[in-house]
Amino acid sequence: MTAQIVLVHGIRTSASMWRAQLRYLSERGVPAVAVDLPGHGTRMAERFTLEGAFDTIDGAVRDAARRGPVVLAGHSMGGLLCLEYAGARTPPPIAGLVAASCTSIPRGAGLTFYRVLARGFDRLPDRGMWLTQRMLAATLPEHTRSDFGAGGYAFDTQDLALGLLSTLDIASALPRIRVPLWFVNGQYDQLRLNERLFTRLAPHSELLVVPKTSHLVSAMRPDVFNALLGLAVARIDAGDQAPT
Template sequence: MVVQVVLVHGIRTSATMWRAQVAHLQERGNPVTAVDLPGHGTRMDETFTLDGAFATIDEAVQDAATRGPVLLVSHSMGGLVSIEYVGREDRPPVAGFIAASCTAVPRGLGLATYRFLARRFDSLPDRGLWLSERVLSRTLPAETREDFGAGGYAYDAQDVALRSLSVLDLMSALARIDVPLWFVNGQYDQLRVNEKLFLAVAKHAELVVVPRTTHLVTAMRPHVFNALLDVAVATLERERSDD
């Protein structure tokens, strides 16, 4: 059976952030589903809730699992939510998991500071869109530069989503994950802060640090990230052939 891939975006962005990965997976013959979480992309008019996010991921995973082993790939906020999802006690049908740019425990001073900075950014003229576009134009290659904002920016969902992350029990979830797990971080990613802790708790995890890359590792180095997708898909294919 062919490996199925489900992609979960990060905060403020949408399924469009995965365009380079979707094209790559389709070219290699792996069916792929990129979801929009509540309050994001095509669902901008909805309110973000953790239950809604879990339900969105689960619906895509359960559907994909009817056709083959599922590789779940998530970024940033989507990665944190997906860790909780993959590591829940009633194990979902996920055969492998890539968690990108999400090795930070979203609690305490760190989360409070991040929310404060996000609110300050949101208070800028045009909600800081001009600054976001300038940063992206200077850091992302032309082939992915438009992808992060193509589905719109979920400004209204941002603080709600960030606040909700504090209830996640990531360490317990990580300890329960018993499928191949890859943490992928950019060298200069601010969410590497608890990288060693995550790696110590997760029993089946590997860490890949992409040089000269920030938090937006999927878009800044799309060919590198796509190569990591190939490794994960090949790993699941090999495991399935060994069964």
């Protein structure tokens, strides 16, 4: 059976951030689905909860697992949620995991600073969208530039979600992950803070650092990220498993 891909977006954005990946996978006949988490995209009116987020991921994974082995991929907040989900005491039905731009424990001074910064942006005229658009225009190629905001920005969910992320126990989850695991970071990603810790806690994992790339690695270098998804699919289709 062919590997199935489930894609989980980061904070503020939505399933639309994966447009380049969905096109790539569709062209190669790889079944893929990108979900919207509560409080984001098509579910903007819902309240974000960790339980709702995990239910969304689990529902998509179990549906896809009926058709083939599942490669789960998440970016930023989505990556952290996927790590926690994959490292549950009762392993979920996934065959591989791609965790992008998320090798940082969401606690302490770093998280506090990020929340203060986000609140400051939120108080700007038009909630900082003028600056956001200028930053995207300066860093992303034209064909992916609109993808992050196409499903709307979850401004009202962001601070709540950041606070809830601090309750995750990623350090305990990582050693329990027993499927092929790829960490993907941009060279200049601010969330590389605990990169060494993550790879030490998951010694069977592989780390790929994409040069000259920031936090938005899947949109900034879509060809590289897509190639990695293709590699993951090929490895899982070939029956690759993580060491026990």
